[in-house]
Amino acid sequence: xxxxPVILCGGAGTRLWPNSKNHQAKQFIDFGNWTLLGKTxxxxxxSIFDSPIISTNSKYLKQVKFHLRKAKISKYKIVxxxxxRNTAPAILSxxxxxxxxxxxxxxxFSADHLIEKTNVFNKAIDKNKANLTDQNxxxxxxxxxxxxxxxxxxxxxxxxxxxxxVTRFIEKPKExxxxxxxxxxxxxxxxxxxxxxxxxxxxxxxHQPTIxxxxxxxxxxxKYKSNTYYLNKASFIKATAKSFDYAxxxxxxxxxxxxxxxxxxxxxxWKEILKMYDKNKNKYFKKKNVYYRxxxxxxxxxxxxxxxxxxxxxxxxxxxxxxxxxHRAEHWLVTKxxxxxxxxxxxxxxxxxxxxxxxLEAIHRIQNPGKKPVKIIEAQVGSILKETDIVRFQDIYGxxx
Numbered sequence: 253x254x255x256x257p258v259i260l261c262g263g264a265g266t267r268l269w270p271n272s273k274n275h276q277a278k279q280f281i282d283f284g285n286w287t288l289l290g291k292t293x294x295x296x297x298x299s300i301f302d303s304p305i306i307s308t309n310s311k312y313l314k315q316v317k318f319h320l321r322k323a324k325i326s327k328y329k330i331v332x333x334x335x336x337r338n339t340a341p342a343i344l345s346x347x348x349x350x351x352x353x354x355x356x357x358x359x360x361f362s363a364d365h366l367i368e369k370t371n372v373f374n375k376a377i378d379k380n381k382a383n384l385t386d387q388n389x390x391x392x393x394x395x396x397x398x399x400x401x402x403x404x405x406x407x408x409x410x411x412x413x414x415x416x417x418v419t420r421f422i423e424k425p426k427e428x429x430x431x432x433x434x435x436x437x438x439x440x441x442x443x444x445x446x447x448x449x450x451x452x453x454x455x456x457x458x459h460q461p462t463i464x465x466x467x468x469x470x471x472x473x474x475k476y477k478s479n480t481y482y483l484n485k486a487s488f489i490k491a492t493a494k495s496f497d498y499a500x501x502x503x504x505x506x507x508x509x510x511x512x513x514x515x516x517x518x519x520x521x522w523k524e525i526l527k528m529y530d531k532n533k534n535k536y537f538k539k540k541n542v543y544y545r546x547x548x549x550x551x552x553x554x555x556x557x558x559x560x561x562x563x564x565x566x567x568x569x570x571x572x573x574x575x576x577x578x579h580r581a582e583h584w585l586v587t588k589x590x591x592x593x594x595x596x597x598x599x600x601x602x603x604x605x606x607x608x609x610x611x612l613e614a615i616h617r618i619q620n621p622g623k624k625p626v627k628i629i630e631a632q633v634g635s636i637l638k639e640t641d642i643v644r645f646q647d648i649y650g651x652x653x
Contacts, residue, residue, distance in 0.1 A: 255301050258358055289319050292365065368514060372512065395439060401430055421501070564626075571619045573645070577641045583607065
């Protein structure tokens with residue numbers, strides 16, 4: 253039996269656009285002729301997988317169908333949630349649809365993860381298929397590349413047949429605690445799940461009977477049209493809104509970890525997005541987008557919807573003007589050198605791989621006091637992303653407005 257991939261595609265993208273009424277859902281953002289959902293759909297075309305199921309809501313139906321057409325996937329099912337109820341009801345109601353046999357292995361992907369070395373990832377999934385039972389759940393850990401406070405972690409111990417049993421979860425620790433967790437061989441919890449349909453049913457019956465009862469009704473009373481299940485709203489809204497981690501993983505003892513050492517990110521912050529652009533900047537570089545300034549130069553790498561990615565090169569002793577913006581906030585990731593940053597009344601030195609957020613209307617400046625160049629990848633986020641949106645207060649090159 254092939255593995256049935258289920259793509260959870262309900263995220264709203266509020267973390268990236270906290271001040272915008274029109275936040276773009278992360279899985280649909282065009283990062284340069286590709287989207288995270290598009291990459292996920294390409295990934296599930298591997299030979300180990302059966303046709304995909306997408307769990308989403310009516311607001312995203314058009315975009316999901318557009319991406320399916322673009323990926324040339326004609327065989328699929330869509331399960332539409334009539335209300336937001338977090339991942340537990342989404343996972344259960346998708347597993348309950350009648351086309352899925354009881355012992356079907358189900359692989360739950362997030363629509364907004366960037367995964368490289370997919371052949372290593374798929375081998376790990378396929379290898380563990382035989383270890384699935386009607387009770388257990390496999391989750392995927394990523395070997396941390398840094399002590400990040402943006403992800404949860406888990407710790408495992410090896411049991412029979414090279415299976416790693418999860419012994420402890422650590423929720424998004426502070427950086428100092430994250431360093432300790434990594435020393436204990438903790439892995440990032442990627443939020444992907446691998447289990448059989450009967451395991452989902454048994455775990456929900458035991459640990460979340462209310463969610464189980466209402467999701468059963470929502471699926472039984474669902475309308476089906478054009479490959480799409482429209483879950484029954486009256487029943488679905490009675491299902492408690494809970495994450496799968498909180499509803500099931502924190503309550504069951506049958507969790508195993510699949511540990512992977514592959515490049516992975518959920519691009520959940522501008523820092524992670526900037527790292528991605530820095531890593532791939534050669535793909536985005538165009539000579540005509542390089543602009544020279546007295547302090548050095550900047551390169552426009554990619555302009556998306558309400559965001560612009562740049563690389564700044566500040567020569568030794570170069571100083572940008574003290575300035576602010578009315579229409580955009582900025583995120584900076586230092587990639588080279590040690591710039592001195594002014595942010596309102598504060599002044600501080602930043603090192604490579606450190607992130608700085610410049611809020612709307614904040615007065616700021618970059619200086620390079622050193623003998624080596626400074627490089628910064630910048631995301632401008634807002635409604636106007638032109639050089640005209642600069643109000644200068646001081647400038648050593650005589651450019652004050």
